[in-house]
Amino acid sequence: QLQLQESGPGLVKPSETLSLTCSVSGGSINNYYWGWIRQPPGKGLEWIGSIYYSGTTYSNPSLKSRLTISVDTSKNEFSLKVSSVTATDTAIYYCARHLGRLSSGLDYWGQGTLVTVSS
Amino acid sequence: SYELTQPPSVSVSPGQTASITCSGDKLGDKYACWYQQKPGQSPVLLIYQNSRRPSGIPERFSGSNSGNTATLTISGTQAMDEADYYCQVWDINTYVFGTGTKVTVL
Numbered sequence: 001q002l003q004l005q006e007s008g009p010g011l012v013k014p015s016e017t018l019s020l021t022c023s024v025s026g027g028s029i030n031n032y033y034w035g036w037i038r039q040p041p042g043k044g045l046e047w048i049g050s051i052y053y054s055g056t057t058y059s060n061p062s063l064k065s066r067l068t069i070s071v072d073t074s075k076n077e078f079s080l081k082v083s084s085v086t087a088t089d090t091a092i093y094y095c096a097r098h099l100g101r102l103s104s105g106l107d108y109w110g111q112g113t114l115v116t117v118s119s
Numbered sequence: 120s121y122e123l124t125q126p127p128s129v130s131v132s133p134g135q136t137a138s139i140t141c142s143g144d145k146l147g148d149k150y151a152c153w154y155q156q157k158p159g160q161s162p163v164l165l166i167y168q169n170s171r172r173p174s175g176i177p178e179r180f181s182g183s184n185s186g187n188t189a190t191l192t193i194s195g196t197q198a199m200d201e202a203d204y205y206c207q208v209w210d211i212n213t214y215v216f217g218t219g220t221k222v223t224v225l
Contacts, residue, residue: 035214037162045154045162045205047214058212061120094161103209105152105167112161 002027004095004110012089012117018082022095022110029053029076033098035106036069036080038091046091050102051078058102085117121210123217130223131196139220141189141206149208151189153182157202165204166191198224 008020022034035050049059051069059067068081082089092114096106123143131137141151151169154162164173166182169189179194193200201224206217 044219045156045207045216047207047216050214058214061213099164099167099173102214103150103168105154105164105207106162107164107167107173109161109163 002097002108004097004108006093006095006110006113008113008115010114010116012085012115013119014086014117015084018080018085018089018115018117020080020093020095020113020115021077022079023075023077024097025076029071029073029078033102034071034078035096035098037094037096037106038089039094039112040088040091048080048082048093050098087117089115090117091115121208121213121215123206123208123215125204125206125217125220127218128221128223130225131193132225133198134195137193137196137200137222139191139193139204139206139222141191141217142187143189143208143215144187146187146189146208147185149184149210151182151184152207153180153189153191154205154207155200155202156205162205193222196222196224200224 003025005023030053036048049069051057066083071078092112094112095110097108099107153166156162169184170182181192
């Protein structure tokens with residue numbers, strides 16, 4: 001059974017960089033697209049970006065200038081960095097696997113990790 | 120940017136059919152997906168490519184997509200189906216989620 005686990009600091013100061021890693025177990029990261037999604041407390045889902053195992057990335061235009069998404073196939077993990085964070089970046093951050101093509105949805109999700117932006 | 124609009128809430132009696140709509144410009148030309156999210160849990164993929172169900176998803180969940188509207192139908196709704204539901208599409212290299220619908224089973 002494929003499992004995804006997000007890890008990283010739960011508290012980030014304003015203007016600093018949010019960094020999260022998604023560790024994939026029970027399957028290979030190869031040959032799939034992987035995504036990051038966030039959900040502000042009490043609000044809806046927002047796609048952040050996705051990456052193919054080869055390194056090709058797709059990003060939410062509203063976040064693109066602050067985003068870095070990378071993949072490490074040797075460690076079977078992928079990562080997210082969001083720079084210059086503000087309180088509006090406070091959210092539960094999820095990592096997930098794309099079922100197949102990018103148009104086919106996200107079939108495996110991590111449990112999510114709450115990141116709070118506060119001084 | 121592309122937008123998907125859902126009704127904020129839908130109420131349904133146990134055993135009845137619930138229909139949740141998702142509206143977007145020429146949505147029928149794209150593949151729609153649907154997710155269920157219960158409080159404190161991660162979303163679960165219910166429908167992909169408009170009407171396909173991943174393994175393990177009950178047959179009472181079905182989807183359709185035509186024109187400007189995609190629809191998730193829950194037949195024989197159960198109390199356990201009370202949750203938030205989100206539609207989603209892939210549009211010009213961007214993932215878009217709908218605004219979400221809270222389904223209440225009365």
